[in-house]
Amino acid sequence: MDKLLRSNVSRLLKKLSEHAEIYAPTMEDGVCVLSKLVNNYDDWTLDYVRTTNSVKDIFFPQNEEIMRYKNANNDLNIEPPKPFKERVAFGVRPCDAAAMLLLDNVFLEGEFYDSYYKERREKGALITIACEKPDQYCFCTSFHSSPGATEGSDIVLYPADDYFLVVAVTDKGKKLIKANAEIFENATEKSGIVENYKSMKTPIGNNCSPGELNEKLKNEFDNPYWKKIARRCLGCGNCTFVCPTCHCFAVCDVARGCDGKRTRTWDSCKFQDFFLMAGDHNPRPTQVERTRQRFMHKLNYFKEKYDKYQCVGCGRCVEKCPVGVHIADVITHMKEEL
Amino acid sequence: MMNMTEKMLEQIRDLFEKKNIKLFIGFEKGFEKFSRIPAFAENYDEAKSMIIDEFETPLLAKYLIRELGEVGAGAVEKSERVGILTRGCDYLSIRRLVVDNIILRENLVIIGIPCNGLIDPKKANKLLGEEAQEITVDEKIVLAKGEIKSREINKEEILLDRCKKCIMSKVEESDILLEENMDDMEVSKDYSAVEEIEKLTTEERYEFWRRQFDRCIRCFACRDACTACNCRKCIFDITEPEMLEKTVATSEQFMFHFIRAFHVAGRCTACGECEKVCPVDIPLGLLNGKFKKDIELLFDVDEAGIPAEIEPLGEFKLDDPVEW
Numbered sequence: 001m002d003k004l005l006r007s008n009v010s011r012l013l014k015k016l017s018e019h020a021e022i023y024a025p026t027m028e029d030g031v032c033v034l035s036k037l038v039n040n041y042d043d044w045t046l047d048y049v050r051t052t053n054s055v056k057d058i059f060f061p062q063n064e065e066i067m068r069y070k071n072a073n074n075d076l077n078i079e080p081p082k083p084f085k086e087r088v089a090f091g092v093r094p095c096d097a098a099a100m101l102l103l104d105n106v107f108l109e110g111e112f113y114d115s116y117y118k119e120r121r122e123k124g125a126l127i128t129i130a131c132e133k134p135d136q137y138c139f140c141t142s143f144h145s146s147p148g149a150t151e152g153s154d155i156v157l158y159p160a161d162d163y164f165l166v167v168a169v170t171d172k173g174k175k176l177i178k179a180n181a182e183i184f185e186n187a188t189e190k191s192g193i194v195e196n197y198k199s200m201k202t203p204i205g206n207n208c209s210p211g212e213l214n215e216k217l218k219n220e221f222d223n224p225y226w227k228k229i230a231r232r233c234l235g236c237g238n239c240t241f242v243c244p245t246c247h248c249f250a251v252c253d254v255a256r257g258c259d260g261k262r263t264r265t266w267d268s269c270k271f272q273d274f275f276l277m278a279g280d281h282n283p284r285p286t287q288v289e290r291t292r293q294r295f296m297h298k299l300n301y302f303k304e305k306y307d308k309y310q311c312v313g314c315g316r317c318v319e320k321c322p323v324g325v326h327i328a329d330v331i332t333h334m335k336e337e338l
Numbered sequence: 339m340m341n342m343t344e345k346m347l348e349q350i351r352d353l354f355e356k357k358n359i360k361l362f363i364g365f366e367k368g369f370e371k372f373s374r375i376p377a378f379a380e381n382y383d384e385a386k387s388m389i390i391d392e393f394e395t396p397l398l399a400k401y402l403i404r405e406l407g408e409v410g411a412g413a414v415e416k417s418e419r420v421g422i423l424t425r426g427c428d429y430l431s432i433r434r435l436v437v438d439n440i441i442l443r444e445n446l447v448i449i450g451i452p453c454n455g456l457i458d459p460k461k462a463n464k465l466l467g468e469e470a471q472e473i474t475v476d477e478k479i480v481l482a483k484g485e486i487k488s489r490e491i492n493k494e495e496i497l498l499d500r501c502k503k504c505i506m507s508k509v510e511e512s513d514i515l516l517e518e519n520m521d522d523m524e525v526s527k528d529y530s531a532v533e534e535i536e537k538l539t540t541e542e543r544y545e546f547w548r549r550q551f552d553r554c555i556r557c558f559a560c561r562d563a564c565t566a567c568n569c570r571k572c573i574f575d576i577t578e579p580e581m582l583e584k585t586v587a588t589s590e591q592f593m594f595h596f597i598r599a600f601h602v603a604g605r606c607t608a609c610g611e612c613e614k615v616c617p618v619d620i621p622l623g624l625l626n627g628k629f630k631k632d633i634e635l636l637f638d639v640d641e642a643g644i645p646a647e648i649e650p651l652g653e654f655k656l657d658d659p660v661e662w
Contacts, residue, residue, distance in 0.1 A: 028549065028553065029549070029550070029619065029621075030619060031553065031618055031619045033553065033618070052617065052618055053555070053618075062555065062556075062586050063584070063585045063586050063587075135463075135469065136370055136371075136463075136469050137370075203469060228378075231376075231378050231401075232375060232376045232378075234400070234559065234562040234563055234615075235562050236557045236558050236559035236561075236562040236563070236615070237555075237556070237557040237558060237559075238555075238557040238559045238615070238617050240557075241555045241556075241557050241617075242555070242557075242617055250584055252580075252583070252584050252585075254583055254585060263584070263585050265584040265585055265586065267584070268557070271558075271575075272575060273575055273577055276577070318369070318370075320617040322396055322559060322563055322611075322614070322615035323375055323376055323396050324368035324369065324370075324373050324374075324375030324376075324396075326368065326369040326370075328369060329368070329369040332369075
């Protein structure tokens with residue numbers, strides 16, 4: 001087993017930056033965001049439970065240019081985006097890493113794949129840091145994960161005194177360590193530390209593990225509970241945008257005359273125009289249908305399709321919701337009721 | 339002696355029994371220990387879980403638009419009334435909706451409660467160094483107990499940010515007042531944060547706001563939580579023509595935030611809800627505060643944003659000293 005001294009992290013990031021873009025948790029006006037480091041490889045912080053934005057941002061950004069086009073004198077010229085750079089996300093949490101596997105299901109599985117996402121994923125590495133102190137919003141253990149889980153990560157760092165124990169999870173992770181061997185040190189400690197992280201409990205614990213809830217929810221399209229929680233919902237897109245697994249997007253053209261670009265941007269089922277169709281028809285006319293859609297997608301449709309729940313228990317939506325709409329609350333309520 | 343929750347429940351039972359209201363909006367406990375969330379009761383039984391205490395709550399006034407329907411757009415019959423639990427901040431927001439002619443005052447039954455600031459449990463956790471299991475409030479001293487530690491904290495220290503800037507601690511026009519309004523809370527007009535920004539050079543100021551706005555994820559929570567944002571169709575929801583590109587480019591972020599701030603200028607009641615709901619902590623209160631400060635200075639009013647029949651930016655004078 002290897003170890004990485006905390007004092008060597010900046011050195012590692014700087015070294016990695018020779019070939020890759022580096023993303024790490026940084027403090028910006030008191031807010032911890034996962035942001036790109038440019039020449040400031042000391043700016044990373046460990047003072048966070050979860051970053052405000054999830055690691056989804058790096059592989060499926062809020063907006064991206066799909067192509068540029070120019071149509072001068074009927075001579076259409078299409079310019080695809082430039083190839084993406086290698087990228088390393090440092091300081092990801094285990095829940096976020098697990099969320100990437102769910103996005104992989106959506107964007108890479110099946111007959112068609114998403115080439116932009118695929119390229120970014122292939123060129124990306126996730127260096128996860130296990131959680132020392134899950135807070136009251138954390139419930140990864142309800143989704144078969146833990147503060148020390150390795151799923152989805154390339155490397156997991158387990159915080160110990162003044163160093164991290166390093167566990168390489170994938171070949172990509174092993175190569176990364178090998179290529180930077182001089183920065184890592186051999187660790188003689190036993191791996192009890194790792195086990196501690198893996199068996200650590202989160203405050204909400206696994207009480208709200210959905211179990212077979214998806215089966216039961218199939219018949220609950222008209223359950224009055226949706227109306228009850230939707231009444232509180234303000235209709236902002238907060239929960240869906242901070243979510244590491246929400247992946248709905250819109251494609252829109254931004255054109256000036258004959259020149260333009262086609263962009264893909266996140267969209268949210270919570271917005272009133274999300275499902276608006278030509279002729280002003282809206283199949284989800286009120287917040288009730290929209291709220292139901294969000295929870296049904298996570299707890300029913302996604303499970304039907306990929307045999308996993310579309311939630312990793314990162315706690316962002318519940319921390320950020322201004323009116324206390326809480327997915328663990330929904331799960332617990334539905335389990336009791338059904 | 340009955341506590342405030344019991345007093346409220348008694349009043350709600352009375353209102354439902356006399357068929358005075360069809361709905362009551364208040365608060366109940368949320369999933370987390372100290373979270374207090376909006377609750378809606380269509381009869382007394384549903385209201386039994388409602389609670390009044392000193393923990394952070396969202397504002398309720400905005401729900402009135404949805405529950406009552408707008409005036410002129412299918413507003414409820416005059417006889418159908420909604421009861422609402424109201425603190426000073428909510429009271430101003432309700433006034434805002436009434437003055438803007440969105441809802442009618444006679445459709446409301448306001449149960450007023452005095453307030454001298456709410457507690458932010460997150461701040462208590464931070465000071466305690468762990469998650470508090472028990473928080474008891476005794477006037478100005480708060481006792482927070484965790485699993486390991488317990489600590490006495492000055493209430494001032496863990497006040498909700500928006501409560502520190504409170505401009506209205508009492509409910510002036512309540513139909514039912516649960517407890518007498520407290521003596522006037524000291525309202526200190528503090529524009530020091532705005533002045534700090536004013537002191538910056540244009541470039542520094544631009545850089546400051548660029549950094550803030552670039553963090554914006556365009557969730558529109560600031561708009562959706564704001565009672566002054568009560569347009570029937572928000573300009574940012576219009577898709578044809580598209581007023582705001584979905585692209586989250588810096589220029590679009592500025593466009594969104596400036597239009598939002600301009601649109602509530604002079605009508606913002608300084609409740610601070612926009613800042614509170616922002617998931618990325620953009621200091622929107624600074625923008626709103628700048629407008630408020632300027633209006634107070636330019637139009638010689640004491641407190642800009644207090645809803646009134648005639649407001650500085652809502653009035654037209656033939657002898658206006660400045661040309662159009």
